[in-house]
Amino acid sequence: MTERGSARERPTLEMVASHAGVSRATVSRVVNGSESVAPHLRAVVMRSVEVLGYVPNQAARSLVTQRTDALALVVPEPDSRIFSDDPFFPGIIHGVSAELEAAGKQLVLIMSASGESHARVERYAAGGHVDGVMLFSIHGEDPLPATLVRLGIPVVCNGRPLGETALPYVDAENEGGAAEAVRYLRSRGRSRIATIAGPQDMVAGIDRLNGYLSALEGAPPLIAYGEFTRASGSAAMRELLATAPDLDAVFAASDLMADGALRMLRQAGRRVPDDVAVIGFDDNVVAAFADPPLTTVRQPIQDLGRGLARQLLRLLDGEDVEDAYMLPTQLVIRESA
Amino acid sequence: MTERGSARERPTLEMVASHAGVSRATVSRVVNGSESVAPHLRAVVMRSVEVLGYVPNQAARSLVTQRTDALALVVPEPDSRIFSDDPFFPGIIHGVSAELEAAGKQLVLIMSASGESHARVERYAAGGHVDGVMLFSIHGEDPLPATLVRLGIPVVCNGRPLGETALPYVDAENEGGAAEAVRYLRSRGRSRIATIAGPQDMVAGIDRLNGYLSALEGAPPLIAYGEFTRASGSAAMRELLATAPDLDAVFAASDLMADGALRMLRQAGRRVPDDVAVIGFDDNVVAAFADPPLTTVRQPIQDLGRGLARQLLRLLDGEDVEDAYMLPTQLVIRESA
DNA sequence: TTGTACGCGTTATCAG
DNA sequence: CTGATAACGCGTACAA
Secondary structure: OOOOOOOOOOOOHHHHHHHHOOOHHHHHHHHOOOOOOOHHHHHHHHHHHHHHOOOOOHHHHHHHHOOOOEEEEEEEOOOOOOOOOOOHHHHHHHHHHHHHHHOOOEEEEEEEOOHHHHHHHHHHHHOOOOOEEEEEOOOOOOOHHHHHHHOOOOEEEEOOOOOOOOOOEEEEOHHHHHHHHHHHHHHOOOOOEEEEEOOOOOHHHHHHHHHHHHHHOOOOOOEEEOOOOHHHHHHHHHHHHHHOOOOOEEEEOOHHHHHHHHHHHHHOOOOOOOOOEEEEEEOOHHHHHOOOOOEEEEOOHHHHHHHHHHHHHHHHOOOOOOOEEEEOOEEEOOOOO | OOOOOOOOOOOOHHHHHHHHOOOHHHHHHHHOOOOOOOHHHHHHHHHHHHHHOOOOOHHHHHHHHOOOOEEEEEEEOOOOOOOOOOOHHHHHHHHHHHHHHHOOOEEEEEEEOOHHHHHHHHHHHHOOOOOEEEEEOOOOOOOHHHHHHHOOOOEEEEOOOOOOOOOOEEEEOHHHHHHHHHHHHHHOOOOOEEEEEOOOOOHHHHHHHHHHHHHHOOOOOOEEEOOOOHHHHHHHHHHHHHHOOOOOEEEEOOHHHHHHHHHHHHHOOOOOOOOOEEEEEEOOHHHHHOOOOOEEEEOOHHHHHHHHHHHHHHHHOOOOOOOEEEEOOEEEOOOOO
């Protein structure tokens, strides 16, 4: 059994003040790095702070400053991209966290299942727990962002919001990246180009499909849908092979789906890229390890996270930010196409 | 450009009180669900709360209650398991988050690079931002946990801590699981069993190697080391094939490394499982999709997260908790062994 | 059952 | 440049 360490009394400003023989105000000034305090007093105070191990009480501080220096990242719980082996979620967190650390802010992670859980998020933000909110891939007609904005809480979305509300967001050039992939396939002489599209209630799924369609330039579309997962990619590929046995290329809206497609193609006896060229999206870790190594559209996941945090920080500073903060994608050519 | 929503004044207890025609104390009691308040007054107050959209100010509240209802999860930044396609980190988060939500607590995620960043964590916890701390895979002689305990902050570790300090922790039966895998291989007639071990500065790496060694029962060990990643698994497999061409089985300390090994074996012309049997660890999503599907030792990642949170909550409630909270593993047999 | 009044630990204002 | 002192918003003994 382990005991709860002996809860030594936390020293207060008051205690530091009397220890140093100055007023609380002076201690506060030293702690907050004010210029206007005599060097010798500052030294004395700093020593007392050191000796007593003083740490400012955040609750008291934010009660008066009206800030918490904490920002929330709200994540929709049952999101297939989050608990799969798609490192998208960890990547975003990594970026966000790096940016917030540099700014001295803390990250509060909130998993929000759905409707009723949304009320919790609202109350949480409204209660002043955090200074602002980052929203992860908002689905359809979610009222959450609008509510938050109405409450006066700065909000930035990761991924273009689908509804009407004009919220600032950061996103990758999904449509452009997809279009580039398809154009590349055409430039290599492929003519029967299919796509494995993502879910059409996610903006990434929609935009990448649009990119595919736009780059087709009149050629007949060939579409199957997946859920961004490997299994769904395999299933979609099987479907495509059945309906269009003569296809010679596939653009999948995620690397995981592309990997699933690769397996199905192998199983069906098609050679990649000789018979069928395959391009994925993400530049997931698995892309380089796929068989054959996967040509794909890289999106800068970590930068997406950084941008998300940065835009929110700017909002907090009272700056205006552009509604759309788009990050470029890049075609990474390996062996599958 | 997007404006910062008009910051409507947040209603206070005071305002609700005067709106309802009662004292602040009564409002406070209603809000906190006290029994001792007349039904009709409660109704009136609740209406006022509704009308005004009152939400308690968390800073003020925790200033007096000395609690924040927030718990921190501290994650070592440059951890290969976190930003790879190993869903270990997301899985833990999922479990932790589910448990905390049920308890009405919030999750604060802290990425802690190392030394200097540790000071930040200490100050953060000491500042009363959170009521307790969950520590992710503590490396070697990290002084952080001891410091936190000294500060009187409840701490629980994910993964057995390597140092001397006796901290409560939750972990999977790494050693037992590894031993079971090796025993299974032996029972299937394999005699030259190698292992691809994980990093020996991580408890998971150490324990799984020990499990392998213990189950060998005198047979000569055959060891190569990896970093839990696919690439390192391939490299380690190559090494093993060079030093022990006659091996007939491999136990890898992670599915990712096992997958890497599978590729290397294929490349070397060895058939799996005919020539060489392979077992991994984790039951990562990729295991089922490996070629051939990977026999592996499943660890209940999400339960690990839940247990982590649960133990901390118990500590917070003043209960004593056992130092070691171990979760069982399970051998999942597929085709690779 | 209800209200009064005090204190939680800081920051900010305003004299000195 | 320094020190009183007033908020900040809430929970809770204590009194009524």
